[in-house]
Amino acid sequence: MVTTAAKPVKPNIRQTRLLINNEWVDSSDGATFETLNPATGETIAKVAHATAKDVDAAVRVARRAVETGPWSRMDAAERGRLMYRLADRIEQEAGELALLESLNCGKTIRDSRGDVAGVVNTLRYYAGWADKIEGKTVPVRGSFLSYTLRQPVGVVGQIIPWNFPLLMLAWKWGPALACGNAIVMKTAEQTPLSAMRVAELAVEVGFPPGVINLLAGLGETTGHAMVTHPDIDKIAFTGHVDTAKIIQKNAANSLKRCTFELGGKSPNVIFADANMQQAVEGAFHAIYFHCGQCCTAGSRLFVENSIRQEFVERLAARAKERKIGDPMDEATEQGPQVSQEQLDKILGYVDAGQKHGAKLVLGGERVGPRGYFVSPTIFDNVTDEMSIATDEIFGPVVSVLPFNSFDEVVERANNTTYGLAAGVWTTNLDKAHLYAKKVKAGTIWVNTYHVVDTTTPFGGFKMSGQGRENGEAALDHYTEMKTVTIKLGT
Numbered sequence: 110m111v112t113t114a115a116k117p118v119k120p121n122i123r124q125t126r127l128l129i130n131n132e133w134v135d136s137s138d139g140a141t142f143e144t145l146n147p148a149t150g151e152t153i154a155k156v157a158h159a160t161a162k163d164v165d166a167a168v169r170v171a172r173r174a175v176e177t178g179p180w181s182r183m184d185a186a187e188r189g190r191l192m193y194r195l196a197d198r199i200e201q202e203a204g205e206l207a208l209l210e211s212l213n214c215g216k217t218i219r220d221s222r223g224d225v226a227g228v229v230n231t232l233r234y235y236a237g238w239a240d241k242i243e244g245k246t247v248p249v250r251g252s253f254l255s256y257t258l259r260q261p262v263g264v265v266g267q268i269i270p271w272n273f274p275l276l277m278l279a280w281k282w283g284p285a286l287a288c289g290n291a292i293v294m295k296t297a298e299q300t301p302l303s304a305m306r307v308a309e310l311a312v313e314v315g316f317p318p319g320v321i322n323l324l325a326g327l328g329e330t331t332g333h334a335m336v337t338h339p340d341i342d343k344i345a346f347t348g349h350v351d352t353a354k355i356i357q358k359n360a361a362n363s364l365k366r367c368t369f370e371l372g373g374k375s376p377n378v379i380f381a382d383a384n385m386q387q388a389v390e391g392a393f394h395a396i397y398f399h400c401g402q403c404c405t406a407g408s409r410l411f412v413e414n415s416i417r418q419e420f421v422e423r424l425a426a427r428a429k430e431r432k433i434g435d436p437m438d439e440a441t442e443q444g445p446q447v448s449q450e451q452l453d454k455i456l457g458y459v460d461a462g463q464k465h466g467a468k469l470v471l472g473g474e475r476v477g478p479r480g481y482f483v484s485p486t487i488f489d490n491v492t493d494e495m496s497i498a499t500d501e502i503f504g505p506v507v508s509v510l511p512f513n514s515f516d517e518v519v520e521r522a523n524n525t526t527y528g529l530a531a532g533v534w535t536t537n538l539d540k541a542h543l544y545a546k547k548v549k550a551g552t553i554w555v556n557t558y559h560v561v562d563t564t565t566p567f568g569g570f571k572m573s574g575q576g577r578e579n580g581e582a583a584l585d586h587y588t589e590m591k592t593v594t595i596k597l598g599t
């Protein structure tokens with residue numbers, strides 16, 4: 110383990126309350142919950158826990174903002190300018206925001222800086238869209254002029270997870286704001302702090318009251334109140350597939366539009382003709398990036414049998430070198446898992462893998478007496494029906510699955526209820542393109558992994574989600590299409 114940095118770095122915690130109508134308030138019943146530092150398990154701060162009444166207050170002001178407030182009359186270009194200003198302020202505060210993110214979520218300081226840069230890119234990208242969201246004129250039959258308008262959906266409820274707190278905020282605010290919606294967002298109970306700082310900056314740069322409302326709270330309370338609120342028009346959610354099922358059922362009464370981005374068990378396929386060095390590095394990054402707490406984690410590692418032994422040895426040698434420790438330390442490559450709950454879940458799967466007869470090649474242990482650290486873990490000789498091959502573990506645990514032919518591996522890659530991402534490593538152009546065509550997943554990477562850019566659509570096939578985030582595709586989910594038809598002549 111990397112030792113703790115000589116001087117503990119502590120970001121300023123300026124805000125722990127709820128943002129409703131551009132005012133920071135306590136929850137209506139004064140309730141709070143604790144938010145922890147996953148590197149130590151210690152409490153960082155007590156945060157206001159939004160009640161159903163607070164959700165209702167936020168929805169009312171959001172409704173006013175989107176129907177009659179200055180936001181509803183603002184030029185699209187001006188909306189874009191506000192977003193650019195927010196991106197600029199975030200860029201100025203990048204250092205502090207990265208510290209907050211690492212403190213609360215446990216990601217390494219280097220990864221947090223990367224995430225903040227991603228937030229800035231996302232807001233700028235969607236700021237550019239604000240005045241380019243156009244309707245069409247339609248060649249309708251008869252003596253009419255028909256055209257379409259694209260209008261905001263209205264009040265959008267956004268529920269985000271803890272693995273990329275800032276980036277998930279940006280992915281959801283970007284298209285929502287560009288399209289002129291008003292936002293009620295709930296952060297994950299594990300990681301409320303960095304979003305609060307960004308919301309402060311949003312108020313500072315001049316977003317009108319009610320446009321951005323930020324709540325903290327648990328899923329079953331605050332989240333549930335949002336999902337069942339009759340005046341929220343849409344829910345955008347990122348998290349577990351089982352939570353999405355609950356949300357979809359609860360949203361049915363008001364027939365809310367729902368978009369879901371829900372993890373996976375992504376296949377990462379290494380053919381024998383791949384560049385070995387590049388593929389080892391790629392497989393390593395695919396699973397261990399952010400401790401495996403990544404919806405696209407390359408957790409099913411299919412390795413062609415003829416190269417498997419050497420490949421697994423090289424991967425294990427690489428993983429052994431991984432520097433685990435204090436996320437604030439510049440030298441650290443892997444921080445803690447986010448919570449005790451996640452730590453227990455991961456170690457439970459390690460047990461199951463061993464019981465089911467997979468070969469534990471490396472790791473599988475908690476690291477250190479405090480915080481939620483897990484060593485990089487490799488299982489070999491995994492078979493398709495083992496729970497370590499079927500379930501999203503969300504930890505640094507990779508399952509190596511041997512294969513012998515192209516058709517076999519494609520069939521097995523698709524033999525999952527998920528379909529978020531898939532990787533392939535090969536120097537054969539045919540194999541690469543055929544794999545990309547046949548694998549059922551929203552994102553395919555060839556000789557690379559985890560390249561996610563704000564410009565490209567992102568989302569899942571099958572039970573990995575509904576709808577797409579990022580890119581132009583996200584705009585469809587934040588606008589309603591209206592057809593206007595005018596009689597020409599008498």
Ligand code: NAI
Pocket residue numbers: 268269270271272295296297298326327328329331332333336347348349350352353355356370371372373403404451454501502503
């Ligand atoms: P979760 O799906 O319970 O939480 C995600 C968000 O949903 C949080 O803001 C939470 O408060 C909210 N939520 C929970 N129950 C809700 C409900 N009934 N109504 C409305 N909102 C609700 O995920 P959790 O428990 O944090 O993690 C469990 C597993 O989920 C992880 O081990 C991982 O497998 C998966 N996960 C996937 C993510 C992804 O990026 N796709 C992100 C986080 C977790």
Ligand code: MG
Pocket residue numbers: 328349352
């Ligand atoms: Mg949960």
